Amino acid sequence: MTPSLDIARAAYRDVPLYTTESIRCDVDLSDNTNLWGAPPAAQEAMRDLANGSFTRYPSAYALGLKDALAEYAGVERSWIVTGCGSDDILASAIRALAEPGETLAFCAPTFAMIPIFAKINGVVPVAVAMTATLDIDPDALIATGARIIYVCSPNNPTGTYASRAALERLIAGAPGLIILDEAYGEFAEDSHFDLTAASDRVLVVRTMSKAFGLAGLRIGYAVGSPSIVAEVEKSRGPYKVSVAAERAALAALAKDRAWVAARVVDARASRDRLAESLRTLGLAPLPSQANFVLVPVPNAAAVAQRMRERGVAVRVFEGLPSVGDALRITAGPASMMERAIHALDEALACE
Ligand code: PMP
Numbered sequence: 001m002t003p004s005l006d007i008a009r010a011a012y013r014d015v016p017l018y019t020t021e022s023i024r025c026d027v028d029l030s031d032n033t034n035l036w037g038a039p040p041a042a043q044e045a046m047r048d049l050a051n052g053s054f055t056r057y058p059s060a061y062a063l064g065l066k067d068a069l070a071e072y073a074g075v076e077r078s079w080i081v082t083g084c085g086s087d088d089i090l091a092s093a094i095r096a097l098a099e100p101g102e103t104l105a106f107c108a109p110t111f112a113m114i115p116i117f118a119k120i121n122g123v124v125p126v127a128v129a130m131t132a133t134l135d136i137d138p139d140a141l142i143a144t145g146a147r148i149i150y151v152c153s154p155n156n157p158t159g160t161y162a163s164r165a166a167l168e169r170l171i172a173g174a175p176g177l178i179i180l181d182e183a184y185g186e187f188a189e190d191s192h193f194d195l196t197a198a199s200d201r202v203l204v205v206r207t208m209s210k211a212f213g214l215a216g217l218r219i220g221y222a223v224g225s226p227s228i229v230a231e232v233e234k235s236r237g238p239y240k241v242s243v244a245a246e247r248a249a250l251a252a253l254a255k256d257r258a259w260v261a262a263r264v265v266d267a268r269a270s271r272d273r274l275a276e277s278l279r280t281l282g283l284a285p286l287p288s289q290a291n292f293v294l295v296p297v298p299n300a301a302a303v304a305q306r307m308r309e310r311g312v313a314v315r316v317f318e319g320l321p322s323v324g325d326a327l328r329i330t331a332g333p334a335s336m337m338e339r340a341i342h343a344l345d346e347a348l349a350c351e
Contacts, residue, residue, distance in 0.1 A: 035332030086220030159288030
């Protein structure tokens with residue numbers, strides 16, 4: 001008999017497969033996408049995708065898309081790297097910027113994929129606590145001495161925002177590189193996007209999955225000084241943005257910006273009304289700068305199950321640091337929010 005063999009490398013074996021519930025539901029408020037739909041010019045581009053135009057590879061590093069994103073972001077092309085969703089950029093950045101065995105620090109709770117991406121790349125994730133006001137704690141992050149510090153603002157899942165003062169302190173004192181994830185940046189009052197200009201050690205990661213309504217096409221990008229962007233691009237590899245994705249993204253960036261801006265206004269108003277309705281139910285949602293609201297709810301899993309039985313899916317979090325059990329609810333059109341509040345009200349009544 002052949003001796004048993006560990007298939008995967010040791011530091012990788014206990015990494016869980018990221019799973020989300022994918023059972024179809026009438027009203028799905030679980031993934032923070034644009035619930036008003038896809039931008040019109042991008043939809044048209046998808047309809048026009050001629051037979052055969054996808055028999056060849058896309059451009060290796062999406063040069064056309066880079067140009068459009070550079071114009072959108074107000075930087076030179078050499079400051080942009082694209083990817084198959086911002087997930088791809090985050091994983092590629094960690095792989096490029098840290099040696100196996102080095103550390104990546106973040107304030108918990110944050111985007112659930114971050115410790116997974118770290119471990120997959122042999123990097124050790126280190127969680128530190130947020131402040132009492134759910135701001136990032138720059139001194140605690142700096143004290144870890146981490147090679148990479150990850151900050152998500154607005155933060156998933158809390159919806160809270162990293163203050164400018166805390167970020168500036170972090171950038172001034174961090175020993176290594178900083179990844180600033182602005183997947184929800186369009187929904188916030190202010191972006192911290194300009195901080196890339198302040199330091200060549202900051203990479204701002206963004207996506208077209210949220211405000212732009214193109215999650216299914218998987219288009220992410222990052223902005224940073226050419227030296228950091230070039231390293232991330234090497235690690236990302238060629239052909240990561242498909243022909244279809246690039247077409248849709250180019251159309252949306254050329255013709256749908258007003259549509260996106262209007263949906264951002266809708267999402268913010270819906271989010272604020274949702275928070276108000278949650279308060280009316282006697283709950284205390286966290287202040288959100290994103291297109292979703294996190295609301296602490298005891299027995300969140302059971303409550304979410306009862307909501308699902310009523311046709312509404314929300315995201316469950318159990319035992320979150322600083323928060324406890326909570327539900328994350330994406331802001332969407334009024335009819336969806338009414339269904340959600342009604343389902344939550346009934347689900348809570350069973351407690
Ligand atoms: N960053 C954050 C904070 C997210 O919440 C998500 C998606 N949930 C992503 C990155 C990845 O998004 P995508 O790969 O669709 O760009």
